[in-house]
Amino acid sequence: MYGEHHDLRHDLPEHEDAIHALKISNAHFAKLFDEYHEVDREIRRIEQEIEARGDFAMEDLKKQRIQLKDELLAMIRAHEIAEGTN
Structure with missing residues:
Protein backbone atom coordinates (compact mmCIF):
# COMPACT_ATOMS: atom_id res chain seq x y z
CA MET A 1 0.00 0.00 0.00
CA TYR A 2 1.28 3.45 -0.88
CA GLY A 3 2.49 5.57 1.97
CA GLU A 4 2.47 2.62 4.37
CA HIS A 5 5.07 2.83 7.12
CA HIS A 6 7.46 -0.07 7.39
CA ASP A 7 8.99 0.96 10.69
CA LEU A 8 10.68 -2.10 12.20
CA ARG A 9 9.00 -1.62 15.54
CA ARG A 44 7.19 6.88 1.06
CA ARG A 45 8.13 10.32 -0.30
CA ILE A 46 8.17 8.89 -3.82
CA GLU A 47 4.88 7.06 -3.30
CA GLN A 48 3.27 10.23 -1.99
CA GLU A 49 4.64 12.09 -5.03
CA ILE A 50 6.70 14.44 -2.87
CA GLU A 51 9.76 13.33 -4.85
CA ALA A 52 9.92 12.10 -8.43
CA ARG A 53 11.87 8.99 -9.35
CA GLY A 54 11.68 6.45 -12.13
CA ASP A 55 10.21 3.00 -11.70
CA PHE A 56 13.63 1.35 -11.75
CA ALA A 57 14.93 3.60 -8.99
CA MET A 58 11.85 2.83 -6.90
CA GLU A 59 12.30 -0.91 -7.38
CA ASP A 60 15.97 -0.63 -6.40
CA LEU A 61 14.99 1.18 -3.19
CA LYS A 62 12.39 -1.47 -2.36
CA LYS A 63 14.97 -4.23 -2.91
CA GLN A 64 17.41 -2.35 -0.69
CA ARG A 65 14.75 -2.04 2.03
CA ILE A 66 14.04 -5.79 1.89
CA GLN A 67 17.75 -6.64 2.03
CA LEU A 68 18.27 -4.36 5.03
CA LYS A 69 15.23 -5.77 6.80
CA ASP A 70 16.44 -9.33 6.23
CA GLU A 71 19.88 -8.49 7.61
CA LEU A 72 18.41 -6.68 10.62
CA LEU A 73 16.02 -9.54 11.34
CA ALA A 74 18.87 -12.04 11.21
CA MET A 75 20.76 -9.94 13.76
CA ILE A 76 17.65 -9.68 15.95
CA ARG A 77 17.11 -13.44 15.89
CA ALA A 78 20.77 -14.14 16.66
CA HIS A 79 20.58 -11.73 19.59
CA GLU A 80 17.42 -13.38 20.91
CA ILE A 81 18.97 -16.85 20.62
CA ALA A 82 22.09 -15.66 22.44
CA GLU A 83 19.94 -14.08 25.16
CA GLY A 84 17.58 -17.06 25.30
CA THR A 85 14.56 -14.85 24.60
CA ASN A 86 13.28 -16.34 21.34
Whole structure:
Protein backbone atom coordinates (compact mmCIF):
# COMPACT_ATOMS: atom_id res chain seq x y z
CA MET A 1 0.00 0.00 0.00
CA TYR A 2 1.28 3.45 -0.88
CA GLY A 3 2.49 5.57 1.97
CA GLU A 4 2.47 2.62 4.37
CA HIS A 5 5.07 2.83 7.12
CA HIS A 6 7.46 -0.07 7.39
CA ASP A 7 8.99 0.96 10.69
CA LEU A 8 10.68 -2.10 12.20
CA ARG A 9 9.00 -1.62 15.54
CA HIS A 10 5.64 -1.55 13.76
CA ASP A 11 6.43 -4.52 11.51
CA LEU A 12 8.14 -6.58 14.25
CA PRO A 13 6.52 -5.65 17.57
CA GLU A 14 7.39 -9.03 19.07
CA HIS A 15 11.09 -8.11 18.72
CA GLU A 16 10.91 -4.61 20.26
CA ASP A 17 13.12 -5.49 23.25
CA ALA A 18 15.82 -6.99 21.03
CA ILE A 19 15.68 -4.02 18.65
CA HIS A 20 16.16 -1.61 21.54
CA ALA A 21 19.01 -3.64 23.03
CA LEU A 22 20.81 -3.92 19.70
CA LYS A 23 20.40 -0.24 18.89
CA ILE A 24 22.23 0.75 22.05
CA SER A 25 24.84 -2.03 22.10
CA ASN A 26 25.67 -2.74 18.46
CA ALA A 27 26.91 0.14 16.28
CA HIS A 28 26.56 -1.89 13.07
CA PHE A 29 22.93 -2.72 13.89
CA ALA A 30 22.23 0.95 14.72
CA LYS A 31 23.76 2.04 11.38
CA LEU A 32 21.69 -0.48 9.41
CA PHE A 33 18.58 0.44 11.42
CA ASP A 34 19.01 4.11 10.49
CA GLU A 35 19.75 3.25 6.87
CA TYR A 36 16.63 1.06 6.69
CA HIS A 37 14.42 3.87 7.97
CA GLU A 38 16.01 6.42 5.62
CA VAL A 39 15.31 4.15 2.63
CA ASP A 40 11.74 3.62 3.88
CA ARG A 41 11.21 7.40 4.20
CA GLU A 42 12.53 7.91 0.68
CA ILE A 43 10.15 5.26 -0.70
CA ARG A 44 7.19 6.88 1.06
CA ARG A 45 8.13 10.32 -0.30
CA ILE A 46 8.17 8.89 -3.82
CA GLU A 47 4.88 7.06 -3.30
CA GLN A 48 3.27 10.23 -1.99
CA GLU A 49 4.64 12.09 -5.03
CA ILE A 50 6.70 14.44 -2.87
CA GLU A 51 9.76 13.33 -4.85
CA ALA A 52 9.92 12.10 -8.43
CA ARG A 53 11.87 8.99 -9.35
CA GLY A 54 11.68 6.45 -12.13
CA ASP A 55 10.21 3.00 -11.70
CA PHE A 56 13.63 1.35 -11.75
CA ALA A 57 14.93 3.60 -8.99
CA MET A 58 11.85 2.83 -6.90
CA GLU A 59 12.30 -0.91 -7.38
CA ASP A 60 15.97 -0.63 -6.40
CA LEU A 61 14.99 1.18 -3.19
CA LYS A 62 12.39 -1.47 -2.36
CA LYS A 63 14.97 -4.23 -2.91
CA GLN A 64 17.41 -2.35 -0.69
CA ARG A 65 14.75 -2.04 2.03
CA ILE A 66 14.04 -5.79 1.89
CA GLN A 67 17.75 -6.64 2.03
CA LEU A 68 18.27 -4.36 5.03
CA LYS A 69 15.23 -5.77 6.80
CA ASP A 70 16.44 -9.33 6.23
CA GLU A 71 19.88 -8.49 7.61
CA LEU A 72 18.41 -6.68 10.62
CA LEU A 73 16.02 -9.54 11.34
CA ALA A 74 18.87 -12.04 11.21
CA MET A 75 20.76 -9.94 13.76
CA ILE A 76 17.65 -9.68 15.95
CA ARG A 77 17.11 -13.44 15.89
CA ALA A 78 20.77 -14.14 16.66
CA HIS A 79 20.58 -11.73 19.59
CA GLU A 80 17.42 -13.38 20.91
CA ILE A 81 18.97 -16.85 20.62
CA ALA A 82 22.09 -15.66 22.44
CA GLU A 83 19.94 -14.08 25.16
CA GLY A 84 17.58 -17.06 25.30
CA THR A 85 14.56 -14.85 24.60
CA ASN A 86 13.28 -16.34 21.34
